[in-house]
Amino acid sequence: MIQKSAFDFFEEYLEKKSLFKNADALTLKFNPESISYRDQEVNLLAQILAPALKNIKPSNVFIYGKPGTGKTLVVKNVLNSMEQISTQRNIQLKSIYLNCKLQNVADTEYRILAQLAREFGRDIPSTGLPTNEVYNEFNSALDASAKLVILILDEIDVLVNKCGDNILYNLTRINESLKNSSIAIVGISNDINFKNNLEPRVKSSLGEEEVIFSPYDAVQLKEILDQRAILAFNENSYDELVVAKCAAYAAQQHGDARRAIALLRVAGELAERSNKTLTEEFVDLAEKQLEKDTVMEVIKNLTLQSKMVFYSIISILKNRVTPAFTGEIFESYKKLCSKNGIDCLTQRRLSDLIGELDSLGMINADIISKGRYGRTREINLGIDKDYANKISISLCEDLDLK
DNA sequence: AGTCCACAGGAAGGGCAGGCGA
């Protein structure tokens, strides 16, 4: 048999008519002209922020809603419009967007301030300066710019959970020391109870306005997907039922439009690779694929010790139906470490790592009491067992375990 | 009602790497 060369493959690929007309319409970076079912939220946010165009500091705003409900899209859309107008009319306005979930970028007080100071051209090292000094740098740069700044802190709950709420208090207090500028904060959070956990002094200095985004229902999701599908795919390249199925899947997951769009994109890519039109079967395959991609991505980013702990958990659970407990996982982990010459952490630290694996969804760990036999975590796998076994094999190879 | 177990999880601090200015 003559082997097909990569050259032939690419030739064929270029000749073939693609399912996609504009695949970008199904990506996160795509910015639609209008945002369906979010008129109220757009108007409310625009009303709150509008004073900035007259150089009056607007109220701080908190935006709540489940993932994929259009929060970030709406905020970016409103601020784009404001920036267009401010450029046209020479209004001194600047918006800065920071995602507090981005590790090593904006996930600590120091890093956020350093990023902000850099936005104004100040050269701040990634570590080394006292936080106070970075505050001073940012203050003076901001004041010198004589601009009104709207600071968007996306996933603000992640920041506060990690670093406490002091940073929010300090950011709101900056205004007191500014002569020529001011700063307003737009906080975006997936956690609707986020503000309840803030200290009263922070709450009073921060939360002046709130906008709440409710989840999309299946009908709304379908219409959103319909619009994107028309932009993304060529005519007759997909089955009408595909969009409905993607919408239904996403509606089950608290109306997450982001997930629905990703599902449609992956289903399209799978169909394209199979040289077929996009039908319902590819949506099922895409759902499985997305699930696996998420898990693999999480595992790839785990530290060595977290991988060791996860491997120990899979090893214990793979051959039984009953859950595991912290103590036995620690024992198994210790043996694994000593067998492989790896430094063993304390049980205290292991407990934290189990908590982290739980919050990542890799395992389900519930605290239970076994009465006289103590209090512990009851641990089950958060992923499919067969898939966990495959992961355990790949971890074994990755870590070169004996 | 008191005891006991097997942890959970908070607080404090050590050690390290990376960066700065003197």
Next chain:
DNA sequence: TCGCCTGCCCTTCCTGTGGACT
């Protein structure tokens, strides 16, 4: 080179906890 600052990972020490057992 040294002292000082940061973030990060980790340990040690400690108190708290829920329910079975006595």
